[in-house]
Amino acid sequence: MTNWTHGFLHSRYDAVIVGGGHNGLVAAAYLARAGRSVLVLERLGHTGGAAVSTRPFAGVDARLSRYSYLVSLLPSKIVRELGLRFEVRKRSVSSYTPAVRDGRPTGLLVGGGEARTRESFARLTGSDREYERWREFYGTTAAVARRVFPTLTEPLPSRKELRAAVGDEAAWRMLFEEPLGRAIEERFQDDLVRGVVLTDGLIGTFADAHDPSLAQNRCFLYHVIGGGTGDWDVPVGGMGALTDALADAARAAGAEIATGHEAVRIDTDGADGTGGAEVTFRTAHGEGSVACARVLVNASPRALAELLGETPAEPAEGAQLKVNMLLKRLPRLRDPHVDPREAFAGTFHIAEGYEELARAHAQAASGELPAVPPSEIYCHSLTDPTILGPEPVERGLHTLTLFGLHTPARLFRRANEETREVLLAGTLAQLDEHLAEPLTECLAEDADGRPCIEAKTPLDLERELRLPGGHIFHRDLSWPYADEGTAAGRWGVETAHRTVLLCGAGAVRGGGVSGIPGHNAAMAVLHGD
Numbered sequence: 001m002t003n004w005t006h007g008f009l010h011s012r013y014d015a016v017i018v019g020g021g022h023n024g025l026v027a028a029a030y031l032a033r034a035g036r037s038v039l040v041l042e043r044l045g046h047t048g049g050a051a052v053s054t055r056p057f058a059g060v061d062a063r064l065s066r067y068s069y070l071v072s073l074l075p076s077k078i079v080r081e082l083g084l085r086f087e088v089r090k091r092s093v094s095s096y097t098p099a100v101r102d103g104r105p106t107g108l109l110v111g112g113g114e115a116r117t118r119e120s121f122a123r124l125t126g127s128d129r130e131y132e133r134w135r136e137f138y139g140t141t142a143a144v145a146r147r148v149f150p151t152l153t154e155p156l157p158s159r160k161e162l163r164a165a166v167g168d169e170a171a172w173r174m175l176f177e178e179p180l181g182r183a184i185e186e187r188f189q190d191d192l193v194r195g196v197v198l199t200d201g202l203i204g205t206f207a208d209a210h211d212p213s214l215a216q217n218r219c220f221l222y223h224v225i226g227g228g229t230g231d232w233d234v235p236v237g238g239m240g241a242l243t244d245a246l247a248d249a250a251r252a253a254g255a256e257i258a259t260g261h262e263a264v265r266i267d268t269d270g271a272d273g274t275g276g277a278e279v280t281f282r283t284a285h286g287e288g289s290v291a292c293a294r295v296l297v298n299a300s301p302r303a304l305a306e307l308l309g310e311t312p313a314e315p316a317e318g319a320q321l322k323v324n325m326l327l328k329r330l331p332r333l334r335d336p337h338v339d340p341r342e343a344f345a346g347t348f349h350i351a352e353g354y355e356e357l358a359r360a361h362a363q364a365a366s367g368e369l370p371a372v373p374p375s376e377i378y379c380h381s382l383t384d385p386t387i388l389g390p391e392p393v394e395r396g397l398h399t400l401t402l403f404g405l406h407t408p409a410r411l412f413r414r415a416n417e418e419t420r421e422v423l424l425a426g427t428l429a430q431l432d433e434h435l436a437e438p439l440t441e442c443l444a445e446d447a448d449g450r451p452c453i454e455a456k457t458p459l460d461l462e463r464e465l466r467l468p469g470g471h472i473f474h475r476d477l478s479w480p481y482a483d484e485g486t487a488a489g490r491w492g493v494e495t496a497h498r499t500v501l502l503c504g505a506g507a508v509r510g511g512g513v514s515g516i517p518g519h520n521a522a523m524a525v526l527h528g529d
């Protein structure tokens with residue numbers, strides 16, 4: 001079957017990009033703007049991958065960021081260079097963590113100004129000590145962020161070069177060499193404060209604070225270096241606004257985007273007789289193929305191996321529960337010192353004390369659901385009400401996004417649906433412990449009278465998005481430098497095949513909504529590496 005049958009503009013392309021998620025679209029836009037012929041093949045009927053906005057509840061005009069939901073790692077450099085029409089807003093509050101002390105409801109609010117945060121620390125812990133340690137600790141991570149973040153869109157540094165760039169041996173040791181738990185326990189005494197710090201090392205990562213692999217450190221590093229500040233921004237219009245802007249930029253530059261085209265095989269390194277590669281794809285009408293000089297794969301390393309006919313590496317495993325909700329009003333809190341609009345404006349931590357997180361990890365590692373499931377919630381609509389449509393059904397309408405931790409895919413393999421329901425009930429019960437009214441009483445209803453709530457397990461994400469094991473980063477995050485003894489290549493996107501690059505989250509310096517692997521793969525092509 002010839003390429004012309006499928007309506008492509010060219011019989012051979014400078015680059016074929018497999019996967020129309022945000023990283024693939026970044027790569028397409030850069031390459032097309034540089035004058036290269038580019039074809040994007042996307043399996044689904046739309047672009048965006050995990051960064052999409054959808055209306056999941058029948059008859060309700062609320063656009064939820066169904067999978068990924070915040071932006072931290074997207075460099076302003078990419079937004080500027082691609083001319084993206086895309087806006088983010090800062091959250092006014094960083095986090096709120098409810099607790100019960102001496103039988104009284106209280107909590108820790110981080111945000112609302114220095115005085116407000118200091119007061120909250122003192123009320124929770126009884127002194128200014130923890131707050132001063134907090135300022136010192138995050139002052140250190142901020143300094144590391146300012147030095148490391150700009151390197152993410154440059155050629156991959158060696159470990160020695162990145163260490164020199166950080167320039168602070170104590171900070172390097174704390175973040176890159178010793179388990180995160182050591183730094184937390186040396187600096188903080190309060191269990192709740194310790195837990196809040198640790199959570200940034202556990203998003204999408206199943207690890208203990210003292211895991212010798214340092215997977216928790218790598219996750220923590222990526223969560224505190226975003227933008228050089230560690231801020232997590234809210235995409236106006238939802239995550240789909242970002243990927244729509246990227247698709248527009250790619251098309252405007254001349255890239256072709258073919259949805260409903262699933263890549264099924266890559267023949268590479270001269271397979272077409274010209275020193276290039278060939279991608280075989282499947283559509284609703286049959287199979288076809290397209291030749292190219294380079295293939296950029298915006299999919300997991302496992303998917304890449306399968307496309308090449310190779311044996312995949314060790315399986316990845318996600319460990320999170322994702323819940324989307326629509327409320328008719330925000331629930332009232334037991335803590336009298338915090339307004340719900342403050343508490344849910346940042347990350348609302350649930351059952352994330354330091355010891356609670358350790359117990360939840362140990363239980364999950366032994367094959368049991370955590371008895372006290374840890375999770376965190378965020379209300380997108382408090383920062384960006386535009387996602388509720390021009391005329392919300394009710395003025396109190398709000399979205400809630402819940403992200404549960406320490407629930408590895410293995411726990412759902414035997415009975416996904418039943419386990420999902422048990423875990424969801426247990427997670428909401430933990431939230432209700434800190435509310436003055438049950439959350440279920442605050443849920444809006446769809447056009448059919450059903451509560452507006454949906455939950456996604458790692459297995460659901462694997463099925464819907466082809467994330468291996470439901471792993472949101474495709475595999476455990478890597479250090480942002482070249483490991484000795486590995487062939488990471490100059491940009492961290494190279495593979496064993498000269499004509500194939502990995503531009504998805506599983507690349508070195510991948511993970512999160514960043515566009516960095518897409519940028520780096522494009523640079524590898526344009527620089528002739």
